């Protein structure tokens with residue numbers, strides 16, 4: 001059964017789902033929604049996702065929004081990257097939430113003020129402040145990756161997906177991450193994965 005994914009490919013939250021679906025090698029149908037494509041404020045969409053956000057998936061009539069919830073659902077459904085140990089699951093969720101909320105917040109401010117807002121509404125001081133926050137946050141990730149190939153250890157896990165998507169967005173914003181040795185090695189390991197190449201490295205930037 002083909003899974004329908006509603007959401008523009010430039011959205012990091014949509015990219016998480018595209019990346020995992022590519023890892024799973026399952027059939028998907030993508031539908032451009034949100035941003036310049038619109039559609040999310042229509043009543044028919046709001047009936048499925050009242051937040052008017054992307055992504056939203058339709059798995060044979062089962063509708064789900066919230067990107068982290070979606071990738072956990074797909075991981076469980078296809079028995080891929082599933083963890084059994086409660087503490088490992090909690091640490092995985094910690095990193096998924098950290099990336100999806102804590103790291104995503106300043107990244108979104110940078111995207112807004114460098115790309116999405118009309119030029120006269122952009123605020124360079126907000127970009128500067130958000131960039132400082134990103135550096136502080138990525139240092140935390142770097143510390144985790146100094147002794148770990150992937151975020152949870154030797155094995156790739158769902159924890160790498162949200163962080164990988166937002167890190168890739170940061171790469172577009174003229175940061176110098178060369179002193180982040182842990183992140184650099186992790187980034188190289190991710191870049192060798194075909195699903196990361198397909199869904200993330202080649203993804204368009206907002207508003208596309």
Ligand SMILES: N[C@@H](CCC(=O)N[C@@H](CS)C(=O)NCC(=O)O)C(=O)O
Nearest residue numbers: 011012013034035053054055066067
């Ligand atoms: N916590 C939600 C956030 C969803 C979200 O804010 N998505 C953004 C795109 S990254 C969105 O829908 N923005 C409005 C739009 O694109 O029209 C998730 O992880 O799915």
